[in-house]
Each structure stands twice: as C-alpha cells, then as structure tokens.
Amino acid sequence: xxxxxxxxxxxxxxxxxxxxxxxxxxxxxxxxxxxxxxxxxxxxxxxxxxxxxxxxxxxxxxxxxxxxxxxxxxxxxxxxxxxxxxxxxxxxxxxxxxxxxxxxxxxxxxxxxxxxxxxxxxxxxxxxxxxxxxxxxxxxxxxxxxxxxxxxxxxxxxxxxxxxxxxxxxxxxxxxxxxxxxxxxxxxxxxxxxxxxxxxxxxxxxxxxxxxxxxxxxxxxxxxxxxxxxxxxxxxxxxxxxxxxxxxxxxxxxxxxxxxxxxxxxxxxxxxxxxxxxxxxxxxxxxxxxxxxxxxxxxxxxxxxxxxxxxxxxxxxxxxxxxxxxxxxxxxxxxxxxxxxxxxxxxxxxxxxxxxxxxxxxxxxxxxxxxxxxxxxxxxxxxxxxxxxxxxxxxxxxxxxxxxxxxxxxxxxxxxxxxxxxxxxxxxxxxxxxxxxxxxxxxxxxxxxxxxxxxxxxxxxxxxxxxxxxxxxxxxxxxxxxxxxxxxxxxxxxxxxxxxxxxxxxxxxxxxxxxxxxxxxxxxxx
Amino acid sequence: xxxxxxxxxxxxxxxxxxxxxxxxxxxxxxxxxxxxxxxxxxxxxxxxxxxxxxxxxxxxxxxxxxxxxxxxxxxxxxxxxxxxxxxxxxxxxxxxxxxxxxxxxxxxxxxxxxxxxxxxxxxxxxxxxxxxxxxxxxxxxxxxxxxxxxxxxxxxxxxxxxxxxxxxxxxxxxxxxxxxxxxxxxxxxxxxxxxxxxxxxxxxxxxxxxxxxxxxxxxxxxxxxxxxxxxxxxxxxxxxxxxxxxxxxxxxxxxxxxxxxxxxxxxxxxxxxxxxxxxxxxxxxxxxxxxxxxxxxxxxxxxxxxxxxxxxxxxxxxxxxxxxxxxxxxxxxxxxxxxxxxxxxxxxx
Numbered sequence: 001x002x003x004x005x006x007x008x009x010x011x012x013x014x015x016x017x018x019x020x021x022x023x024x025x026x027x028x029x030x031x032x033x034x035x036x037x038x039x040x041x042x043x044x045x046x047x048x049x050x051x052x053x054x055x056x057x058x059x060x061x062x063x064x065x066x067x068x069x070x071x072x073x074x075x076x077x078x079x080x081x082x083x084x085x086x087x088x089x090x091x092x093x094x095x096x097x098x099x100x101x102x103x104x105x106x107x108x109x110x111x112x113x114x115x116x117x118x119x120x121x122x123x124x125x126x127x128x129x130x131x132x133x134x135x136x137x138x139x140x141x142x143x144x145x146x147x148x149x150x151x152x153x154x155x156x157x158x159x160x161x162x163x164x165x166x167x168x169x170x171x172x173x174x175x176x177x178x179x180x181x182x183x184x185x186x187x188x189x190x191x192x193x194x195x196x197x198x199x200x201x202x203x204x205x206x207x208x209x210x211x212x213x214x215x216x217x218x219x220x221x222x223x224x225x226x227x228x229x230x231x232x233x234x235x236x237x238x239x240x241x242x243x244x245x246x247x248x249x250x251x252x253x254x255x256x257x258x259x260x261x262x263x264x265x266x267x268x269x270x271x272x273x274x275x276x277x278x279x280x281x282x283x284x285x286x287x288x289x290x291x292x293x294x295x296x297x298x299x300x301x302x303x304x305x306x307x308x309x310x311x312x313x314x315x316x317x318x319x320x321x322x323x324x325x326x327x328x329x330x331x332x333x334x335x336x337x338x339x340x341x342x343x344x345x346x347x348x349x350x351x352x353x354x355x356x357x358x359x360x361x362x363x364x365x366x367x368x369x370x371x372x373x374x375x376x377x378x379x380x381x382x383x384x385x386x387x388x389x390x391x392x393x394x395x396x397x398x399x400x401x402x403x404x405x406x407x408x409x410x411x412x413x414x415x416x417x418x419x420x421x422x423x424x425x426x427x428x429x430x431x432x433x434x435x436x437x438x439x440x441x442x443x444x445x446x447x448x449x450x451x452x453x454x455x456x457x458x459x460x461x462x463x464x465x466x467x468x469x470x471x472x473x474x475x476x477x478x479x480x481x482x483x484x485x486x487x488x489x490x491x492x493x494x495x496x497x498x499x500x501x502x503x504x505x506x507x508x509x510x511x512x513x514x515x516x517x518x519x520x521x522x523x524x525x526x
Numbered sequence: 527x528x529x530x531x532x533x534x535x536x537x538x539x540x541x542x543x544x545x546x547x548x549x550x551x552x553x554x555x556x557x558x559x560x561x562x563x564x565x566x567x568x569x570x571x572x573x574x575x576x577x578x579x580x581x582x583x584x585x586x587x588x589x590x591x592x593x594x595x596x597x598x599x600x601x602x603x604x605x606x607x608x609x610x611x612x613x614x615x616x617x618x619x620x621x622x623x624x625x626x627x628x629x630x631x632x633x634x635x636x637x638x639x640x641x642x643x644x645x646x647x648x649x650x651x652x653x654x655x656x657x658x659x660x661x662x663x664x665x666x667x668x669x670x671x672x673x674x675x676x677x678x679x680x681x682x683x684x685x686x687x688x689x690x691x692x693x694x695x696x697x698x699x700x701x702x703x704x705x706x707x708x709x710x711x712x713x714x715x716x717x718x719x720x721x722x723x724x725x726x727x728x729x730x731x732x733x734x735x736x737x738x739x740x741x742x743x744x745x746x747x748x749x750x751x752x753x754x755x756x757x758x759x760x761x762x763x764x765x766x767x768x769x770x771x772x773x774x775x776x777x778x779x780x781x782x783x784x785x786x787x788x789x790x791x792x793x794x795x796x797x798x799x800x801x802x803x804x805x806x807x808x809x810x811x812x813x814x815x816x817x818x819x820x821x822x823x824x825x826x827x828x829x830x831x832x833x834x835x836x837x838x839x840x841x842x843x844x845x846x847x848x849x850x851x852x853x854x855x856x857x858x859x860x861x862x863x864x865x866x867x868x869x870x871x872x873x874x875x
Binding site: 370 | 742744745750755760762763
C-alpha cells in the first residue's frame with residue numbers, strides 16, 4: 001500500500017502540519033476507511049480523489065471529529081488530536097467547509113462568521129473589530145463578500161466564501177473543502193481556485209476533496225486516491241495524468257457509452273411562451289419556447305436554482321404554466337396530475353431519488369410498481385398479484401443490473417447508483433415517449449453514471465424524446481443532441497452539441513450572453 | 527456514548543429487543559413493589575395467576591383483550607398512513623351509540639344476521655365520525671390530533687345526554703343506562719359460565735383481515751406508501767386524499783366495532799362507563815405492536831393481562847393497582863427506546 005508521505009519529492013522540506021496514521025473505520029460489515037495514512041505539508045494543496053462511497057467524506061469526518069476512528073491516530077502541528085471532538089479540531093487550526101453549507105439564513109454575513117466565537121461573559125460584542133478582521137481576510141484572499149448582507153440574499157458562490165471566511169476567522173491553518181465545486185458555475189470555480197492558491201502561498205494547507213479529475217489536475221500540488229476505503233495511489237500532480245488517476249480511482253477501465261447519430265423523430269413536446277410562478281421556493285420561468293423531438297436528448301444546462309425545479313414540476317405533472325401553452329404528443333396539457341402524465345407516456349426521473357423517487361422503506365419489488373399498482377398486470381379486483389410482481393421484479397433487477405438487490409430488499413439499503421437504477425427500471429419499463437431526467441447521474445460513481453447514460457441512449461434509440469437536466473457540462477456535451485442553458489428562469493436557444501463549447505455554455509450559465517427567445521418555427525426539423 | 531446507524535438490523539435483535547424491554551419494565555416495577563413493602567416474587571406470581579392462572583382469569587384477560595384488539599388495530603392502521611387518530615375512544619362510543627340505536631328493538635333479524643349487522647352499523651358510525659376531522663385535515667390542513675382528541679369529549683358528552691335523558695331505560699331502577707340489546711344481537715359466550723364472548727373471534731378475524739388488507743391489496747399498498755413517503759407516493763401518481771379517507775373509514779370503523787364488541791358482548795346494554803379508556807389504551811397497544819396488525823393481538827393480550835393481573839396482585843398483596851398503569855407505561859417507553867437500539871448501534875467511547 002503506497003503511503004503519501006514523501007517530503008523529499010513535493011513541497012521540498014516543508015514541515016508536515018497534519019499526519020493521519022493508520023485510520024480505520026468500520027460501519028457494520030463495511031470498512032469505510034482501511035488503514036489510511038496521509039501527511040499534509042505546510043503550503044500545499046492535497047487533493048483527495050475518489051468515487052462516491054470511496055471513503056473520502058468519512059475520513060474527513062474523522063479528522064474533524066464527527067466520527068471516531070476504530071483505529072489510528074491524528075496529529076496536527078505535532079500534537080495528537082483527541083478523537084471525536086470538532087472543538088479540538090478547530091482549536092488545533094483545522095477548518096472545514098462542508099458540501100452542504102451550515103449558515104444561518106436570517107443572519108448577516110458577519111454574524112454568521114463570529115457566531116460561536118464570542119465569549120458569553122464579555123459585555124461588548126466588539127463588532128467593529130470583528131468586521132475589520134473579516135474585511136482584511138476577505139481582501140487578502142480575494143473572497144469578495146459584503147459582511148453586512150444577509151446570508152439569504154447571497155448566491156451559492158458567495159455563501160461558500162462566507163464558509164471559508166468563517167474557518168479563516170477562527171484561525172484555521174488547515175482547510176478542508178468537501179466537493180467545493182459541485183455547486184459552482186465555471187467562472188466561480190476559477191475564482192475559488194485563485195483564492196486557494198493565494199492561501200497556500202501564505203503557508204496555509206488545504207485538503208481538497210473531489211471526484212472531478214480536471215479540477216484536481218488544475219489546482220492540486222499532490223493527489224491521494226481512495227478506492228473502497230483504501231489509499232490506492234499517491235503522487236505529486238506532476239507525475240499524474242487524467243488516465244492514471246481515472247484508472248486508480250475506478251480500478252478498471254470504464255467504457256463510456258457513445259451517442260450514435262440518429263435522425264430526430266416527430267415533435268413530442270412543445271412549450272410556447274411558457275411562464276409560470278415559482279412556488280415552493282422555485283425560480284419562476286419566463287417565456288420559455290422549446291421543441292422536443294423523438295429520438296433526441298435535449299440537455300438543459302445551468303446552475304441549479306435557475307428554473308430547473310419549475311421546468312421539472314411542469315413535466316412531472318405537478319404544475320401548469322400560468323401563461324403560454326404546453327403540448328405533449330399533440331395534446332395540450334390542462335390539468336396537473338402525475339398519474340395523467342404517466343398515462344400520456346411521460347417517464348419522470350426526479351431530482352431527489354431518496355425523497356421523491358422511491359419509498360425507501362418499501363421493498364424493491366413494490367417500488368417497481370409504485371406508478372403501476374392499478375395496472376391489470378399487477379392487480380386484479382384490488383388484490384396485488386404477488387407472484388407476477390415478484391417475477392416482474394426479478395426480470396427488472398436482471399435486465400437493469402441492479403446489484404445487491406433481490407425483490408424483497410428494502411430499497412433504502414441500496415447504494416445511490418442502484419437506487420437510481422430502480423427508478424430507471426420502473427420508468428423505462430413503461431416504454432415512455434417523453435422522458436424527463438432531472439440530474440440522473442448526480443452523486444453516482446463513474447460506472448453507475450455510465451450505465452444510466454447507456455439506458456438513456458437505449459430509450460432514445462427506441463424513439464423517446466428526453467429532457468436531460470444536469471449541472472455537469474461535460475456530461476451534457478457527451479450525452480445530448482442539443483443543449484440549452486437555463487439562467488434565472490430564461491432559456492437560451494438550443495444549440496447542437498457538436499457546435500457547443502464549454503466556454504460559451506459557461507458564459508451563458510453565469511448570465512452572460514444572449515437569451516434570445518427561441519422561435520419554434522426556426523427550421524429545427526430540417 | 528454515540529449512536530451510529532446500522533446498515534442492517536439483525537433479525538434476532540428485532541425479536542429480542544422488545545422482549546428485553548418488557549423484562550426491564552418488570553425489573554423497574556420490582557423496585558416500586560419493594561418500596562411499597564411487598565415481596566417481589568410473590569407479587570409477580572400473584573400477577574401471573576391473576577392474568578392466566580385459572581379458567582376465570584384467562585377468560586377475563588381475553589374478554590378485556592377483545593376491545594383492545596379493535597382499538598389497537600384502529601390506531602395501527604391509521605398510524606401506518608401517518609394519520610394520527612387519537613379519537614378511538616370517541617369512535618368506540620359512536621359505534622356503541624349507533625348499535626344501541628338500531629339494536630334495542632328498531633331492527634329485528636335472526637342472530638346470524640343481527641350480530642354482523644350491529645358490527646356493520648358500529649363500524650359505519652365510527653368511520654363517519656373520523657371522516658369529519660380527516661376532511662378538515664385534507665381541505666384546510668387542520669391538525670387531526672387536536673380535532674380527533676376533542677371529538678372524544680363531544681361524543682362522550684352526547685352519550686351522557688342520551689343516557690340521562692331520552693334513552694334512559696325506565697326499567698333500570700334509575701341507573702343511567704339504555705335499554706338492553708335484543709337477544710338476537712348478543713354475542714354468544716365461548717366458555718360456559720364465563721364472560722368471554724365471541725367478540726374475541728371477531729377481533730382476531732379483523733386483525734387477520736387488517737394484516738392481509740395492508741399487505742396484499744392495492745389500497746393497503748397505497749396506505750403503506752403514503753405513510754412512509756407521501757411525497758414519493760404523490761409523485762408516483764397515488765391518490766393521497768382518497769388513500770387517507772379510506773384509511774380513516776377503516777380506522778374509525780375498527781374503533782367503532784370495539785364499541786359494539788363491548789356493548790353486545792361484555793355488557794349487553796349501553797352505560798356511560800362502557801369503555802375504561804380502551805380507545806386511548808389502543809394507541810399504546812398499537813405502538814407496542816410496532817403497528818403490525820397481528821402484533822396488535824399479542825400486545826392487546828399482554829396489556830389486558832397486566833391490568834387484570836395487577837388487580838389480582840393488588841388484592842393479594844395490598845399494593846395499589848395503579849402499578850398496572852406504571853408497568854404498561856414503562857413497558858411502552860422501553861419498547862420505544864429499544865427501537866432506537868434496533869436502528870442504531872451504540873458506540874462507547
């Protein structure tokens with residue numbers, strides 16, 4: 001097992017600030033971390049790379065005291081860190097920026113930053129002093145954010161800066177960032193990377209958790225790769241390549257599914273001048289025009305929260321347009337009804353598979369018939385046909401390669417990828433003609449994501465028109481026939497994927513560029 | 527101590543955790559018995575004898591278990607769908623009132639029809655009573671915990687009015703009770719010279735029915751799906767409102783049948799104290815059973831045995847029979863706590 005502790009090769013003779021030694025953590029039969037040893041040196045960015053479920057977050061949770069390791073020790077700045085105490089980690093100079101922010105929405109930026117650092121017994125708050133310190137840190141590291149603003153008025157990128165400032169304000173010398181780019185637009189990613197570089201230049205040390213190879217190559221000094229809880233590779237970034245890291249991460253070669261050119265079919269869905277109020281915290285849509293053809297995948301790019309929720313609600317039968325028309329397979333949709341959408345032949349893959357996609361406490365076989373329990377195949381005189389359902393489940397598990405599941409397995413026990421396959425099996429086995437796939441590969445590892453894309457391609461080949469909402473531009477470029485960008489409820493004109501490029505899409509995603517109204521006649525069928 | 531979620535709960539743990547919890551409850555109450563100056567072993571022996579020790583004790587326990595099975599099922603079915611029906615007591619009285627209304631001479635049928643007819647009438651009355659809060663919940667999002675609970679008092683006070691007023695039986699020597707149910711409607715006894723009546727068989731049959739309904743029918747499937755994850759169920763196109771209404775009719779109906787069971791079985795005529803809180807105890811029974819309809823039968827017999835046994839213990843050892851309440855409450859709390867250990871693994875460090 002390689003050990004990432006080679007002071008001579010990277011960072012020169014810089015002192016080790018953090019040392020993890022033989023960390024092991026088991027959850028029941030699963031070994032999440034298996035004897036992992038890591039050393040972080042002063043003034044470097046160490047990327048922790050691995051697929052979902054490789055043990056990255058577990059390792060960092062142990063480091064920050066959220067979990068207690070079964071074996072192994074942690075040293076920060078030469079001192080042994082007591083296990084299970086986030087407070088001790090903070091005192092030792094470790095700061096953590098979680099994937100999901102932990103900010104009070106109704107408090108100002110400054111309040112959020114100083115929260116928990118003030119003495120209970122001091123009569124004055126010393127806000128002026130605190131603000132000066134925050135402003136100094138912000139200027140110094142290029143973390144532009146107004147300390148007086150309320151957090152609820154901030155963008156996602158700004159919130160992340162507040163989280164980083166919070167850690168720096170507490171005197172963090174070691175910063176852990178858990179998938180920090182997952183929520184950012186390409187431009188914000190660049191500015192985050194500039195900040196990280198500025199911080200290490202000051203002698204801070206950073207652990208950067210990611211599963212995106214390009215980012216790791218761009219920003220890290222060294223990289224450590226985790227796979228199934230083990231440290232499988234560690235090297236200076238100069239010695240790494242995309243291919244070698246991908247291979248170390250997955251442990252086998254992944255064949256990415258290829259999109260075959262297909263002639264688009266009939267129009268299956270049409271939005272003309274659709275506007276709708278947000279509701280439920282969703283961004284409202286403004287004057288959307290969109291044509292969807294059979295046998296095509298139309299990618300919808302954009303940072304989430306720019307109207308994806310409303311668009312998905314429309315197609316899922318949970319909302320209707322306030323203005324404009326919504327036609328499916330030649331018929332205008334006038335009622336909200338999820339069941340009605342199924343009858344019309346719309347397959348719906350929801351964004352949140354745990355909360356909306358499956359009933360986790362029910363067995364797999366019953367989740368397969370969640371939408372079709374009234375179907376005469378599965379139900380006669382109100383009684384469920386247990387044997388047919390069991391056989392149906394066996395067939396789907398086999399056909400969709402759902403691992404670790406038999407028909408009676410509690411769905412909650414499945415991994416994210418297999419849970420997503422349960423949803424896809426349910427949706428695709430109904431032979432839908434229009435499919436809404438909302439973030440179908442988010443949080444999945446490379447292998448499971450490839451399988452999901454493969455299944456979408458198969459549905460496309462069978463004639464379905466697919467709306468694919470994703471935040472991952474590279475995935476969209478690889479999978480879609482055409483791509484449009486949603487920004488603040490407006491939709492850009494779709495362009496063929498062959499003509500699209502990352503820079504132009506990135507600009508559109510951050511609101512730069514034109515949001516011309518998409519004219520439906522505009523010669524698309526040709 | 528820290529708690530970490532378990533990936534899989536082993537089967538033996540599911541089985542032994544509640545039993546261990548009940549054992550702990552007995553151990554805790556042993557302290558109370560000691561405190562009141564009685565010998566522990568003898569006291570618990572008296573309790574056991576009082577619950578199961580003779581034909582009389584056993585039949586009395588089962589007589590008491592029958593209505594608890596019905597009210598326990600009512601709570602279990604509703605709670606499965608996350609419908610918090612606290613109104614079992616009121617629905618029980620509604621069932622008893624309706625059965626009294628038609629069963630004291632208004633309708634005459636042969637016994638093999640009269641008894642099912644009374645159960646049907648009681649079930650309809652209980653179901654309709656629960657429909658009102660549920661419609662308010664669905665239409666106006668009124669919290670059903672409050673409305674079902676308060677309806678209990680409305681119904682019981684209405685029964686009071688009837689029993690002290692228009693329905694008061696002139697032949698009852700001034701007692702506030704209604705005329706007796708006609709002979710054709712009385713539930714037959716199962717053991718000669720004992721009170722145990724065929725209501726127990728009805729109760730067990732309905733437990734099997736409720737289990738099969740929830741497990742094997744489409745509507746039962748919808749109840750489970752809506753209870754576990756209403757958002758996913760709605761997304762999949764399941765009719766949430768209709769499912770909740772069906773659950774309400776079933777739950778209220780079962781509680782109403784508890785009233786018929788007591789009326790036509792144990793008592794024979796309606797009095798104001800026909801239920802010593804069976805509707806509320808049914809909630810504890812359902813929770814003890816983990817909301818499983820067949821488990822409700824076992825839990826109802828357990829609770830009935832504790833109450834009957836504690837009465838006997840109290841007479842033999844001259845300690846308060848409130849110990850039954852303490853014992854049931856402790857067992858319930860500990861069983862609920864034991865669920866925590868089934869779902870999470872304690873980590874000592």
